[in-house]
Amino acid sequence: MTFIKDRRGAGPLLTRRTFGLLAGAGAASLALPSYLRAQDKPRVVVIGGGAGGATAARYLAKDSDGALDVTLINNTETYTTCFFSNIYLGGYRDLQSITHGYDALVSQYGINKVTGTAVAIDRDAKTVRLEDGTDIAYDRLVVAPGIDIIYDSIAGYSEEAAETAPHAWKGGPQTEILKTRLDALEDGQNIVMVTPPNPYRCPPGPYERVSMMAHVLKAKGYTQSKIFVLDPKETFSKQALFQEGWETHYPGMVEWYGPDVIGEIAGVDVAAGAVETGFDTFEGALLNIIPAQRAGAIAIQADLVNETGFCPIDAASMKSSADENIYVIGDASIAGDMPKSGFSANSQAKVAAMNIRAELTGSNAFPARYANTCWSLIETDDGVKVGAQYEPAEGKITATSTFVSQPGETAELRKETYEESVVWYDSMIADTFGITA
Known part of the structure; x- marks a missing residue:
């Protein structure tokens, strides 16, 4: 893979094309055996429609070529990103520009979007219960509920x-x-x-x-x-x-x-x-x-967390350590060296989707590769970043290379870093929700 290096070597400069390659490492689209299309479709349910959950749903539907029945459960009709919310706070963007819907996931990829709150997972029956009493059955479940605030901390x-x-x-x-x-x-x-x-x-x-x-x-x-x-x-x-x-x-x-x-x-x-x-x-x-945090309530209800309040996973697949039919991605997971970020969730979602497809359709799975970058804006055109690439090692997701902006960088480089973050946001939204931001 070829990247454009920035002038101080602080990681690759991002373009729309390289974002797809970087964030999707280890999660290539895989053709399915034709006989699977004639059978009943295996059911995959995804709880949570953020950077992790929506990405997982899209890649499951897209890369299975219609061989999986994918249902996405989220408690709202739209999703407002936490990433770039500070940019909104600073007056650089409006709220609409960081709020996105699920229409493209439904119309372009055939995903079943359910607006509701998942309140219980029956791991024995393999069902998800919604707040209105509806039960949704699954063969594989992706849990991506994000974080809950521990108010009394x-x-x-x-x-x-x-x-x-x-x-x-x-x-x-x-x-x-x-x-x-x-x-x-x-x-x-x-x-x-x-x-x-x-x-x-x-x-x-x-x-x-x-x-x-x-x-x-x-x-x-x-x-x-x-x-x-x-x-x-x-x-x-x-x-x-x-x-x-x-x-x-x-x-x-x-x-x-x-x-x-x-x-x-x-x-x-x-x-x-x-x-x-x-x-x-x-x-x-x-x-x-901003108090202490833990995994979203549904992960706690399903007993997917450990004493930390977050969910241990298999570093090679994002599969829950507690249940072989459940994958946990994004902020709710214990992802080793990876920080809890939108980029991380998007990267983890693709690894999980690849492994679920392999299990349910017989497609190939490749070794997991993960990536993350976190950009921050300090003042107009003064952007900085930190990030890494990761692989499973010694039972956890481990950083294999890292980069970070340095004090004293030129104004031109800092402006390029901010502009890179805007490219990333637009690419991330397209990759997650199947729409142009």
């Missing part, structure tokens, strides 16, 4: 409190609440963000969000407002890059405090707009509280 926080102090760690209404609250701030009013402990969805995400919040305040000429970042982690993804960017673009506006300074996050008082730590209390007109 922070004292004083709750689902109700999130309507005032949004976490916005699931795309949709929470994203809109945070945007509305941010845009309503006045000069001199502060923001307090509480970041989550590991593991959590999108490791660089909170810090890109800080950057986009600062961008909005700066663009309004607010010189008196500050953003306090209260972090239970000693270090965070792309730390040197973000802190360099904050000092360059937003001097004096962003104050990051780790556990050595604040101690523990003792609790939040949403009504008072305050977060109490082990050593101090921080007040803000806007609280962005």
